Amino acid sequence: MTRIKDIITHLESIAPLSYQESYDNSGLLVGSQNDPVNGILITLDVTEDVVEEAINLKSNLIIAHHPIIFKGLKSITGKNYVERTVLKAIQNNIAIYAIHTNLDNIINGVNHKIASLIGLQNLEILLPKGDTLIKLVTYSPKKSADKVKQGLFEAGAGNIGNYSECAFTSEGTGQFTPNDKANPTIGSNNKAEKVDEVRIEVIVPKHDSRKVIQKLNAVHPYEEVAYYILPISNANQEVGSGMIGELEEEISTLDFLKQVKSIMKVGCVRHTKSIKDKIKKVAVCGGSGSFLLSQAKRQGADVFITADFKYHEFFDAEDNIVIADIGHYESEQFTKELIHELLSEKFTTFALNLSNTVTNPISYL
Template sequence: MQIAEIIRVLEDWAPLAYQESYDNSKLLFGQKESELDQVLVSLDITEAIVDEALQKGAQMIVSHHPLIFGGLKSLTGKNDAERALIKAIQNNIAIYALHTNLDNVSSGVNAEIGRRLGIANPKILAPRTGILKKLVVFVPNSSVQSLSEALWAAGAGNIGNYDQCSFRSEGKGTFRASAKANPSIGEIGSLHQEEEFRLEVLVEEAKLSGVLKAMQLNHPYEEVAYEIYAIENAHQEIGSGMYGDLAEAISSEQFLKQIKQTFGGVVRYTQAHKDEIKRIAWCGGSGSFLLSRAKAIGADLFLSSDFKYHQFFEADNQILIADIGHYENEQYTIGLIAEYLRKKFPNFAVLLTENSTNPINYL
């Protein structure tokens, strides 16, 4: 198997276009055409993780957090990250990261946290805008169904829990083929009228190039008449954080104990503003920027990490903040990635790291 095949399925799941502007998710070292038979999955990449990959014979490490995050000015081994990268390069171990793009998809990091919290059918807390396009294409009546199916297969026409979505309106198209044309219908030099459909489908921007390719390959006309519009609607399946309701209300104290038992570490929290909680909002990684959004949707508790001292005051007796630590709320991402790869490649060796990369110890 080639590295390119691993990358393809990971980016089908969490397209790079969905990462935040500050992020560096992608193939960080390695060549896509290189062959491999084992991959090691980790949360972070340290020198110990690279050593583990060498020991286990893994030719690629897939991590959540990018090893290269800021700009590298030198590569001298002055810290653990540089030593890890040098060792990976020396031993030709490919490095790939899927970070905030996996945070921002509905089946990614936050979905796993929600599952651990026991919340069914969670929703995106802060859906993203600016990533939807509308494709309008004009097609003869006889080809509208086959073209629709080709566009759907390429990823167009998905809205929430529905697929194969489209809108069709009938009309009459006109065109005249020049002497250089090779028309599939109509005569060169003569005005032709054709009963056509205006076919409209929504497309995520990350899938647009593939959808356009499918359109060109499956449309009967030599020249395809189509239009692309930017859509300002928020995408309800892409965005930051999640929220949902517990099956039954639970006391704040009991739920905090449940969090501690599930995620370990230390739970830092604000004073409970009510005896029982039911609606929970959460965000993997550093999620304090979503606190106001959690309040707006009526969450009783917001779970995340990396809150600063003064940010806890922003609970303002309106919401219970529970900070469980960055490593703790993303630790299950390792299993999430490994499970996804194993489903896609059941006969391929996907290994989970046996090393904890949590840099924080607790007394």
């Protein structure tokens, strides 16, 4: 029997909650993680109509990109759409889970989906995050070093970009004296011992540190395992905001924007003036991405596709880049398909439904 916590564990192994922005509220917002899953409805936003759709489909879990609860609720009396939506979900025993900026910030997340749709290649995170990695250093008897390293790799350590099982090792001499209460693997109580050891250093995603240390203790031969953790300031090239890549061939700016309008099903593209005959390098950010404009310019993007630019912010293009605002909903609407892909790879015993409710609050004439 699949429970809601199984869905959560899977999604958060891909997009850990630690990757969400400080202002965000991703995670399980309504319901019990111990409830069995009867069906899932996937949506961009949660509204009363979406909850009604879940009721009709007999889906007791809604997975949304945008959290219905962003600010603290002091009451749930139905005085606004947020409270009415939450109240309706609770009354019908429907859980609500949000996977927002943590899904935005992974390398194969929301921005990768947009970039792939519009045909970008050679993709990289536009603004990589710092403070998401640590370095683990430990010591092993020489004959056990390979087993210890393999255990660390299996737990998620040692991945750097397109490379796995990355580690640095150096040999030296370890020394210790077990006391009366010790049960040493090597040596005798109350007698100093020297052992040929290997120092092992690996990079670990911070959110995996507990799992990696548990694995280290499980595979290491010593009763007491010596290790230490170092915070590192390296930017994590697989976690961060936005994405940048290149088109296969150069294309005129207006032709490209027309393609984007068609592919992304956009009612209107607000953009700054075309400054080049041909463009090739494009940056994207689903949702509100104006904070990435300076980074897109530094990276040499010809066009920056995002949403929610304010009037005066368009002037910041300064004839160095084309800003293309395609709308918040439009930029993220294919996130539903992304979530469906992530779930369908693992879960097949219940219905995974894409919501047919259009939650875009904006209409175009």
